[in-house]
Amino acid sequence: MELRQLKYFVEVAKNEHFSMAAETLHVAQSALSRQVGLLEKELGVELFEREGRNVKLTPIGKMFLEQAMIALKAIDNATQLIEEYLEPERGIIRIGFPSSIASSTLPTIISAFKKEHPDVRFHLRQGSYEFLTEGIKKREIDLAFIGPVPVSDPDLHADILFSEYFYALIPETHSLAQNGSLSLYQLERDSFVLFPQGFVLRKIVVDACHQAGFRPFIPYEGEDLDAIKGLVSSGIGVTLLPETTLFGNMPSGTIKIKISHPEVKRTVGIIIPKNRPLSPSEKLFYEFVLDYFRHINLWT
Template sequence: MEIRQLRYFMEVAKREHVTDAADYLHVAQSAVSRQIVNLESELGVDLFVRQGRSVRLTPIGRMFLERTKEAMKMLDNAKREVEEHLQPEHGTIRITYPISMAAYTLPTAISAFRLKYPHARFQLKQGTYHQLLEDVVNGDYNIALLGPVPLNDDRLKGHILFTENITALLPISHPLANEVSLTLEQLKDEPFILLPKESEFRNIVVRACNKAGFEPKVSFEGDDIDALKGLVSASLGITLLPEITLVENLPRATVKIPVDDPHLTRTIGLITPSDRKLLPTERLFYEFLKAFLGFDRLIK
């Protein structure tokens, strides 16, 4: 069994078409077909069902694909670890993060890191809160920057960097716009503009409203924080946002006001897998983030 065979197999499984896989791999279709046949012959099972020009995985093929993905991740990580052991400042940091970290927190940290390590490279992926957890658990990524930091997941190690306030954003023409601070009860009759239901930040907001004795009336929802801000600017409702998303981008015709009753916060930090070590360049960035964004407070 050869690594080349496994890579061909994974590409055919992904595209469910031998010709398309061959085109992507820049090799002849016959070469891909031959390697798949050789792999099936060596294993003694059919990995694919042929359907004209298309193929689909057999049940045993699906199982083999999952194990192959795991094996290829291990091989890729081993290769990267050797390379980064020799030159950790020249390696690649693969990190995943939510939309609320995209505008300020992560870009600021990366910019500072690149000043110190100009040859380091980054591969970034944005996702929802639960996608970030699964990406780290499954080995697609070794680091996620997120909030809140999960405390009770044995699959993960969490490290709090800082705690941020959650603040209200109102149209400047709103009757409450001149208040020094707000209570959630004052907002119970307002039309809320929130992130989608799968967003963990939305869950934080809804739970806080429920604890204050009401269910927020959601008039608009969307997965883009800047779009939410724009809707508030157009006087279509109010929203609650992480304070850091308003540091350098407070929309026109809006005002941000602290929420003091209850005082709403969330933890921001890093998660890494419990069963895998960080690669050398990832470890370098992890330690940098701890010093740059927060303090040394290991949760697990």
């Protein structure tokens, strides 16, 4: 079995058409058909059912496709690892992050890193808490920023970079807008604008409200941070957000107020896999991040 045959097979499976796959691969259709035929002969099974000019996978072909894609991905990862050992300054790093650090924390870190390592490239993927933790475990991303930090997951190594408080974001027309701080129970009768069920930022806020002695009324939900801020700006509700999401990004018509009771805060950190070593480029970035925040924490 040759690597070329696996690549040809996967491309035909994707296109469900030999001539289209051949065009994508820039090979003659006859050569493509011959290699797939040799693969089927070696395996002793038919991978495709022919339907005129189109093809579709047989049941065993579907199972083989799943494993073939895993094998090809593993080979790509191994090749990238070798390339990065030879030239760690030219690697590609897949970074996951939540929306709550997208506007300030992440751009600042990457900008500082690129000044010292301009040729390292990044693939950035934003996602939910579960997406970030599972993405690391499944090798879909290499490192991830996350908050709060999962400190007890057996498959992840986590470093806490900093802790931050949540602030109440309210319309400037709100009766509490002139207060220097507030107790969370003072928002008991307000409508809340929060992330949907399953988002960790929602859970933090709801748990804090329960601690303050009430169940929040949540008629408005949104997955986009700016949309949530915009709804508060329009005057239809209030929300609680981590402080870093409000740095230099306060929507017009809103006020942020410190919460005096209960204490609402979260940790923010970086997670990496426990079950595999980082590539040279990934390690370079990981150590840079730790050192970057170590220096910040010394001065705060």
